[in-house]
Amino acid sequence: MRAIVVSTPGDSSVLEYAERPDPAPGPGEVLVQVAASGVNFIDVYHRQGRYPLPLPFVPGSEGAGTVIATGEGVTDLVVGDAVGWANALGSYATRAVVPADQTVPLPRGLSPELAAAVLLQGLTAHYLTHSVYAVRPGDDVLVHAAAGGVGLLLTQMAKLLGARVIGTVSTEAKEKLAREAGADEVLRYENFSEAVHEITGAGVHVVYDGVGASTFDGSLASLRPRGMMALYGAASGPVPPVDPQRLNLGGSLFLTRPTLGHYVATREELLGRAGELLGWVASGALKVHITGRYPLAEARRAHDDLEARRTTGKLLLIP
């Protein structure tokens, strides 16, 4: 099979397109012929060594395709089943071994490309809007990088739940996309917390912040008393240590640093969230913006585009 391999951490040049032996599924695993692999910011952190992994490794956590072999003890999947996943390292490949309990069965008629495009970022937007802070009608919600992969989905879900959504973006083209996704107000990053208070008066009920270092202070300043700061990523870099007293001064604020894995902790939770998510996609209630399809061999270019803030919506690698 062909795969992208990282043998040493570094910039995008460490992503090597290579021939690898076909993997065999172990107990509880399935082998999948990959139709599409999702590109996510976590793949950049893995490549850089910011979240270190044993070397060498095949990056990518998300994909979809067809089961071509099953390992011992797998009873609920058979060869030919269409599956997707959001948490199985090794997805930047023509074939991937995936733990059966991490797979999501694809509803009939849903293309594997669409599944690979929406599972990781969609499950993330789902747990952020339904569990980390359950958005209610009339809430004011701030979504950073609102035209990004997670951002466009967060914006749509918060609107479905009845919130007023304020988004931040860096360009006019991104502003247009965020508005099309339903954002009521779209701001640039400069002095955004002042603008948030002009719009809302008291501040927002929740900030969904995947940008991190460059937005963190403004995000805390945008919250109303007892508001929730959901710091779920660090696209601009990691946030330095925080003095808890700042939460007191800000108005008894909440701060959480959540991760998808903890919110799809059981098979029941994974299938529950995925079922709802894929249902919205199938019905058209949720739009998935696939804005870049790159041949697998061009993973470097996908990473460069993502890191340089040139992208919107979802990027896929096609084997």
Ligand SMILES: NC(=O)c1ccc[n+]([C@@H]2O[C@H](COP(=O)([O-])OP(=O)(O)OC[C@H]3O[C@@H](n4cnc5c(N)ncnc54)[C@H](OP(=O)(O)O)[C@@H]3O)[C@@H](O)[C@H]2O)c1
């Ligand atoms: N915790 C979780 O469970 C979880 C799950 C999925 C993703 N995430 C995190 O969510 C964040 C978004 O992921 P994504 O895959 O959807 O990416 P993305 O939002 O499509 O891309 C990142 C965006 O962040 C914005 N940004 C602001 N400052 C930046 C900088 N200095 N460098 C690069 N980008 C910058 C850019 O939008 P503008 O140009 O409009 O600013 C950029 O397009 C990432 O931090 C990721 O790690 C976390």
